[in-house]
Amino acid sequence: MGRFSMRQFAKKAVDKELLFKAVELASKTPSVCNRQCYHAHIFSGKEQSKAVLSYQLGNRGFGDQVDSVLVVSADLSCFFSASERNKAWIDGGLFAMSLMYSLHSLGLGCCPLNWSVSPERDQALKNATGISNSHSIIMMTACGHLKDEFTVAKSKRKPGGELCTIVNNKVAFSKI
Ligand SMILES: Cc1cc2nc3c(=O)[nH]c(=O)nc-3n(C[C@H](O)[C@H](O)[C@H](O)COP(=O)(O)O)c2cc1C
Numbered sequence: 001m002g003r004f005s006m007r008q009f010a011k012k013a014v015d016k017e018l019l020f021k022a023v024e025l026a027s028k029t030p031s032v033c034n035r036q037c038y039h040a041h042i043f044s045g046k047e048q049s050k051a052v053l054s055y056q057l058g059n060r061g062f063g064d065q066v067d068s069v070l071v072v073s074a075d076l077s078c079f080f081s082a083s084e085r086n087k088a089w090i091d092g093g094l095f096a097m098s099l100m101y102s103l104h105s106l107g108l109g110c111c112p113l114n115w116s117v118s119p120e121r122d123q124a125l126k127n128a129t130g131i132s133n134s135h136s137i138i139m140m141t142a143c144g145h146l147k148d149e150f151t152v153a154k155s156k157r158k159p160g161g162e163l164c165t166i167v168n169n170k171v172a173f174s175k176i
Pocket residue numbers: 003004005006057058059111112113114115139153155
C-alpha cells in the first residue's frame with residue numbers, strides 16, 4: 001500500500017539484474033489457462049529510455065530522469081477465438097500491476113504510462129524497437145532508483161463502499 005507513481009528519480013543506473021528479478025517475481029501473475037501471453041520489453045539506460053519515451057504522450061516534465069522503461073505487451077498468438085478478444089488486456093494488465101509491485105518491492109520507483117495512441121504511433125514504436133506485430137502493447141512503466149528525498153502526488157481514492165455493491169436480489173440459475 002506504500003506504492004505511489006514516481007515521477008522523480010535518482011541519477012544512479014538500475015542494474016539489469018534487478019529488472020530481471022522484478023519480471024521473475026511478476027511471472028507469478030495468473031493468466032488464462034496459464035498461457036502467460038504477457039511480456040516485458042526492457043529498455044535499460046537513459047538513452048534507450050528517452051528514445052522509447054519520445055513515442056509516449058504522458059511523461060513530459062520527468063521523462064528525462066527515467067533510467068529504464070519496461071513496455072508490457074501481450075502476445076495475441078496465445079488466443080484462438082473471438083470470445084477471447086479481451087484476454088490480452090486482462091492478463092497483460094494483471095502482469096503490469098504485478099510488475100509495478102515487484103519493482104516497488106525491490107526498492108525501485110516506477111510510474112505507469114498509458115499507451116493511448118493512434119495506430120500509426122503504435123506501429124512506429126514497434127518498428128523502432130522490434131516489438132513483434134503479433135503483440136499488443138498494453139502500457140509502459142518508467143523506472144528508476146528513488147532519490148533520498150522526493151515528493152509524490154497523493155491521489156485521493158473513492159471510499160471502498162463506492163467501489164462495490166452487495167447484490168441482494170435472487171439470482172436465477174443459468175439456462176444458457
Ligand atoms: C494504465 C495507466 C496509465 C497511466 N499513464 C500515465 C501517464 O502517461 N503519465 C503519468 O504521469 N501517469 C500515468 N499514470 C499514473 C496515474 O496517474 C496514477 O496511477 C494515478 O493518479 C494514481 O496515483 P498513484 O499511482 O500514485 O496511486 C497511469 C496509470 C495507469 C494505471
